[in-house]
Amino acid sequence: MCEQKQTVKSRFAPSPTGFMHIGNLRTALYSWLLAKSLGGDFILRIEDTDQERLVEGAVDVIIDTLKMTGLNYDEGPGVGGEAGPYVQSERKEIYRKYADQLVAQGDAYYCFCSAERLQQLHDENGLGGYDRHCRDLSADEVAERLARGESYVIRQRIPLEGVTKYYDEVFGEIEMENKEMQDQVLLKADGFPTYNFAHVVDDHLMGVTHVVRGSEYLTSTPKYALLYDAFGWQRPHYVHLPLLMGRGEDGKVSKLSKRHGAVSFQELVKNGYLPQAILNYIALLGWCPKGNNQEIFTLEELQQSFSIDAISKSPSIFDYDKLNWFNSEYIKAMSAEDFAAVALPVINETCPSYINAAKLAELLHSRVTTLAEIAAQVDFIAGRLPMEGDLYTNKKNKTTPKLCAQILADIKPVLAETPAWDNDSLFALLKDFAAETGVKSGAVMWAVRVAVARKAVTPGGATELLEVLGRDEALARIEQAIAELNA
Numbered sequence: 193m194c195e196q197k198q199t200v201k202s203r204f205a206p207s208p209t210g211f212m213h214i215g216n217l218r219t220a221l222y223s224w225l226l227a228k229s230l231g232g233d234f235i236l237r238i239e240d241t242d243q244e245r246l247v248e249g250a251v252d253v254i255i256d257t258l259k260m261t262g263l264n265y266d267e268g269p270g271v272g273g274e275a276g277p278y279v280q281s282e283r284k285e286i287y288r289k290y291a292d293q294l295v296a297q298g299d300a301y302y303c304f305c306s307a308e309r310l311q312q313l314h315d316e317n318g319l320g321g322y323d324r325h326c327r328d329l330s331a332d333e334v335a336e337r338l339a340r341g342e343s344y345v346i347r348q349r350i351p352l353e354g355v356t357k358y359y360d361e362v363f364g365e366i367e368m369e370n371k372e373m374q375d376q377v378l379l380k381a382d383g384f385p386t387y388n389f390a391h392v393v394d395d396h397l398m399g400v401t402h403v404v405r406g407s408e409y410l411t412s413t414p415k416y417a418l419l420y421d422a423f424g425w426q427r428p429h430y431v432h433l434p435l436l437m438g439r440g441e442d443g444k445v446s447k448l449s450k451r452h453g454a455v456s457f458q459e460l461v462k463n464g465y466l467p468q469a470i471l472n473y474i475a476l477l478g479w480c481p482k483g484n485n486q487e488i489f490t491l492e493e494l495q496q497s498f499s500i501d502a503i504s505k506s507p508s509i510f511d512y513d514k515l516n517w518f519n520s521e522y523i524k525a526m527s528a529e530d531f532a533a534v535a536l537p538v539i540n541e542t543c544p545s546y547i548n549a550a551k552l553a554e555l556l557h558s559r560v561t562t563l564a565e566i567a568a569q570v571d572f573i574a575g576r577l578p579m580e581g582d583l584y585t586n587k588k589n590k591t592t593p594k595l596c597a598q599i600l601a602d603i604k605p606v607l608a609e610t611p612a613w614d615n616d617s618l619f620a621l622l623k624d625f626a627a628e629t630g631v632k633s634g635a636v637m638w639a640v641r642v643a644v645a646r647k648a649v650t651p652g653g654a655t656e657l658l659e660v661l662g663r664d665e666a667l668a669r670i671e672q673a674i675a676e677l678n679a
C-alpha cells in the first residue's frame with residue numbers, strides 16, 4: 193500500500209487591526225502562493241483573542257482585501273470548512289481544554305501573580321522577565337487558591353536546560369537555549385488564549401502543514417515548537433519571510449512604516465494604485481523568479497513560478513518609485529473599457545456632466561501613473577481656472593496676446609457653425625482655418641488650447657479638449673478669453 197501524502201495547507205492568520213499593512217498582504221500572498229503552487233489549500237483565520245484591541249469592521253477589511261487581490265481561501269470565515277469556526281474568539285472553549293491538558297501533563301502551570309507584582313518585576317529588571325514565581329506551587333496550594341476564586345493565568349513550563357532547535361525553510365536551522373526563554377502565558381485571566389498558544393492549537397487542529405509569516409516570529413518559534421512536542425503533534429514546516437523595510441528621506445533604512453509613505457493596502461488603493469499592480473510588486477519583495485528577469489506577473493503566473501527556495505532572507509526595501517512603474521505598466525496594459533471603468537467614476541465625481549467623459553478617459557489612459565492623478569489633470573475641465581502668467585505668449589508657436597485675440601475672434605463664429613464636434617473634424621477645421629488665414633496652424637492650436645484650458649500642460653491637444661468640453665462650454669470659454677484679452 194502506498195503511503196497517503198498529506199495535503200499541503202497554509203494559512204493567513206491576521207489580527208484584525210482595521211487596515212492591511214503591506215507586509216501582511218505580502219505574507220498572505222506568499223502563503224497563498226505556497227499552497228497553490230503545491231496544489232494545496234489556503235486558510236484564512238482571524239486572530240482576535242486580544243479583546244482590548246478589537247476594531248469594528250476590521251474583519252471586513254481583511255476579507256475585502258483578499259477578494260480584491262484574488263487571494264481566495266478554501267477555508268475560513270464566510271466560506272466554512274471542517275475545522276471551523278475560523279475566528280479565534282469563537283473558539284474559546286477549545287483552547288481551555290488543551291491548556292488543561294498541558295497543566296495535567298506538567299507542561300504548563302497556574303500562575304496567580306498580580307499585575308502589580310509583574311509590573312514591579314518589569315521595573316526591577318527592565319526586561320519584563322517573569323521570575324517563575326508560581327512554577328513550583330504545590331498541587332494543594334493551587335487547588336486551594338483556585339477554590340478561593342483567585343484570578344490566574346496559565347503559563348508554559350519551559351525546560352530550564354537544553355536547547356530547542358527547529359528548521360526554517362528560509363533561514364535554516366534556528367536554535368535557542370531553553371533557559372533564554374520565558375514561561376510565556378498561554379491562557380489569560382479573561383479565559384482567552386494568547387496568540388502564542390491559540391495559533392499553535394489552531395494550526396494543529398486545522399491541519400496546517402506550512403506556517404508562513406513574518407520573521408519577527410523567528411525567535412519565538414522555539415517556544416511554539418516545544419508546545420507541539422508537549423502535545424506529541426507533528427511540527428509544521430516553518431517559512432519565515434524577510435523583513436520589509438522603507439527608506440527615509442535621510443536615506444536611512446528602517447522597518448516599513450507610515451513615515452515612509454502609505455503602508456496599507458487600503459491607502460494605496462485610495463491613492464490610485466491598482467490592486468493587481470500592488471500585488472505584483474510585493475510578490476517581488478523577498479522572492480525572485482528563477483532564471484529570468486520577468487517582472488510583470490499575473491497571479492496565475494506567480495503561482496506557476498513560485499517556490500520556497502527562491503525566497504530570500506535578506507530584507508527588501510519597499511520602493512515607491514518602483515510601485516509607480518508597476519502601476520503605470522498595469523494602467524497602460526488595461527483595455528480602453530477597463531480603464532474607462534476605473535477612470536469614469538473619478539471623472540464623473542470631479543467634472544460637470546455635460547463634458548464628454550468617455551473621450552476624456554481615453555485621453556487620460558496613457559497619461560497617468562496612478563488613478564489619483566486624474567483629479568489634478570482634469571482640474572481645468574472641472575472648472576475654469578484663473579489665468580496665471582502670460583500663456584498666450586509662446587515662442588515656439590510665435591504667438592502674442594494680440595495675435596491670439598485675433599485668432600480667437602476669427603475662429604469663434606467658425607466653431608459656432610461647424611456641424612461636427614469630434615476631434616478629427618475639429619482638427620481639420622482648425623488646419624483649414626490656418627491655411628486660409630495664413631496663420632501658422634501651431635499658433636491657432638496654441639491660442640485655442642490656452643483659451644479653453646488656461647494651462648500649459650493638458651491631457652490632449654486643442655481639438656481634443658474642444659471635443660471633451662463640448663461646443664457650448666468651449667465657445668463660452670473662448671468668448672471669455674477674447675473679452676479678457678481685449679480688456
Ligand code: GLU
Pocket residue numbers: 204205206207239387391404405406409
Ligand atoms: N496574528 C499574527 C499576526 O497578525 C499572525 C502570526 C502568524 O501568522 O502566526 O501577526
